[in-house]
Amino acid sequence: MxxxxxxxxxxxxxxxxxxxxxxxxxxxxxxxxxxxxxxxxxxxxxRPTGIANEEQVFSLDVKVLNPGGHEEQVAAQKAQAAALRALPGIVSVANTNQITLSRSGNYNSVAASREQERSNASPTMYITADSLVKTWGLKVIDGRDFTPQDVLEIDQKTSKEFPRVALITRTTGQKVWPDAPSFVGKKMYYGTGPDAREVTVIGVIDTLQTPSGAMGADGEMSTMVPARFSGTSRTLYTLRAEPGQRDRAMKDAEQAIRKLHNGQVVVRSKTQSEQRVERYxxxxxxxxxxxxxxxxxxxxxxxxxxxxxxxxxxxxxxxxxxxxxxxxxxxxxxxxxxxxxxxxxxxxxxxxxxxxxxxxxxxxxxxxxxxxxxxxxxxxxxxxxxxxxxxxxxxxxxxxxxxxxxxxxxx
Structure with missing residues (x-):
């Protein structure tokens, strides 16, 4: 044609x-x-958050109505964790200051040296007195996890003490030390200048997303320090349940905390799957x-x-x-x-x-x-x-x- x-x-x-x-x-x-x-x-x-089998993980937000002083708060946190670990169907428990993909978190600038005028990155900082590596099933590709000896008990109202060791994600290490073959043993500073807080990197995590779950490399800029802080009435726990036991374990966990404090407590729970749905x-x-x-x-x-x-x-x-x-x-x-x-x-x-x-x-x-x-x-x-x-x-x-x-x- x-x-x-x-x-x-x-x-x-x-x-x-x-x-x-x-x-x-x-x-x-x-x-x-x-x-x-x-x-x-x-x-x-x-994208994977770094948490293995997310469908087995949930969080518990505990607010004690009469928290007391530093010693009382530390004792209460330990008693809460022990009560949760004793529940059937619970595999692991860890306290933390924030949850992956929760859209609310703590971010701090970090640098490779105190002499730097500008920081290298602004990763999120997870704080735990237990093992988030175990509870979340994180993959440590170099170094080791925290031990009980690494954990400091700090009263936020009176003390300026800060943990001396940290875990970082691979993405954070590559940002702070672009050419380093290994990050374990390196000194990292939260902040810049003479008041920057020094920590030693003892382990590298393959992947752990931030609470914001930002796009690109920023979404995997995470650090972790071992500490148990008092000075607040709120304690956040993340728990891993046995396969198929999450929903029942959540109900049991809430009841156990209420029983421990004779009802003088506010408890909210949320699954990691719900965190993902709400984030996206x-x-x-x-x-x-x-x-x-x-x-x-x-x-x-x-x-x-x-x-x-x-x-x-x-x-x-x-x-x-x-x-x-x-x-x-x-x-x-x-x-x-x-x-x-x-x-x-x-x-x-x-x-x-x-x-x-x-x-x-x-x-x-x-x-x-x-x-x-x-x-x-x-x-x-x-x-x-x-x-x-x-x-x-x-x-x-x-x-x-x-x-x-x-x-x-x-x-």
Missing amino acids: EIKPIFSALMRSKTGPVLVAVQVALSLAILSNALHIVSVRQEVAA RADNALCWMLITVSVLLMVVTASGIVGMASLWVTQRRKQIGVRRALGARKVDILRYFVTENVMITTTGIVGGLLGALALNQLLVSKLELARLPAEYMLVGAAASWALGIAAVYGPAWRAASISPALATRSA
Whole structure:
């Protein structure tokens, strides 16, 4: 089939083809970037926190109504932990100041030297008097976990004492000492200047996400120090239950703490799975919104193609009838309309690819989004071609089915 006659026919009536091409271009530009954003967000939401078998882990937030002084608080924390460990179905218990993906946490700047004017990183700091490594199933790739001898009991109201050792994640070590083959034994400083607090790195954890679960490397910038702090009425515990026992263990844990304090306590529990769902609720909502917008755009584009093709079939009934009378087959009429649509769609795709790159450049500069991979544009282009052919097929088939005698008589 000659392309030139089809092109000439399109040039005689430019408005319809131009509008459809613009629709295709806008849909492709938005669709490609939307799919990319959805993919990136889903990858972020699926990242491992470093906690093994998250479905077995839950947290317990305990607030004693009459906490007492330093000695009373320390004794209460130890009694609470002992009561929780004694429960059936509980594998491990550790107190902590924060929970991974909880969206609320403690962050501190760290440096490789006191002489530095600027810090190397701002990781989160987990504080525990027990073993978060054991309770969370963290993977220590170098060095060791804390021992009971490492743990300091500190009254926050009266003491400025600070732990002397720390665990760090691999990502934190690479940020603080980019060229070091090993981080164990190195001195790290919380803060800068003469008042910076020195700790010795005794172990490196493979992965442990921060409470914020930020995108990129910042989401795995974590440190951990061994301490039991008093000075607050609130104590946070993280517990690991036996497989399939989490829900029952949560109820038992709440009851055990209330019984220990004769009801003079407020206890709240939450599973690690719930922490993940709440952390990524906005991301998942964004993904569904983008998917919905993309589908609506494709529907609008398909409707435009169907409407334009149907109008052209009506306007060309006599021309179609004459061609049929001169020997044109149904497949020839069908091929004509499909080819015409492919030409319009291809023009829109070219504009859409340029628009997709421009839109992605804007997103990269304003939102620090990753650059758009070529495969998303190729998928978008293929979807646009397929959509165009599918949308025009119905009107084209009706045109091919027009009887020569009926077309010429009714024209």
